[in-house]
Amino acid sequence: MTSMAAPSASRATGLKILASVGLVTLVSAFVLKSSMKAGAEYYKHVDEVMGNIDSLRGKRLQVHGNVVDGSIEQAKGTLLYRFKIESRPPRAPAVITATYNGLVPDTFKSGAEVVAKGTLTPDNQLAVVPDGIMAKCPSKYDADKQKPATPAGSTAAAANVAEKL
Numbered sequence: 001m002t003s004m005a006a007p008s009a010s011r012a013t014g015l016k017i018l019a020s021v022g023l024v025t026l027v028s029a030f031v032l033k034s035s036m037k038a039g040a041e042y043y044k045h046v047d048e049v050m051g052n053i054d055s056l057r058g059k060r061l062q063v064h065g066n067v068v069d070g071s072i073e074q075a076k077g078t079l080l081y082r083f084k085i086e087s088r089p090p091r092a093p094a095v096i097t098a099t100y101n102g103l104v105p106d107t108f109k110s111g112a113e114v115v116a117k118g119t120l121t122p123d124n125q126l127a128v129v130p131d132g133i134m135a136k137c138p139s140k141y142d143a144d145k146q147k148p149a150t151p152a153g154s155t156a157a158a159a160n161v162a163e164k165l
Contacts, residue, residue, distance in 0.1 A: 043115050046087040047094035053124055062117045063126055068095060069110040079103060085116060085126070100128040107135040 043062035068084035075081075081100045087093060098116050108114065117132035 045091050046085055046096050047092040049096060049120070050094040051092075053120065057120045057122065057124070060117070060119050062115050063096060063098075064115045065096075065113075067108070067110055067112045067114055072110060085114060096124070096126055098126040098128050100133060102130045104133055105135045107137050108133060109135075112136065112138070
């Protein structure tokens, strides 16, 4: 009789384990999905925004592009800015005007790559929210302008270090 009780006990244990694994998987999937939905923020390129302007008007969005050279205007004595953001190749050419009131990052300048967070207004401008400008730091490395490295033991390297001291 013991031999018949053993298979049903192991079967019950197996079902409990299977149910536990299934429950943990479902809960994990739910938590992952809900956390991604709340924290995920995507941006659209300027040409995507201008191509779907009617469907995006009034919605909060992030726009990625480059500040048009010479387009940054600041109202005298204020922190009110107006500038243009453009898409660059290989993307389709497009430009959007943005307005912003607040401190801008140090890296915000003509030609800078930016992501601006705001709302598309009825007059097709991007009203950027406070702290809504993220400017990419320019790369300090440009392979075309770099000099070839000299060996550490060379006299030229030693002379260069001595000049700096």
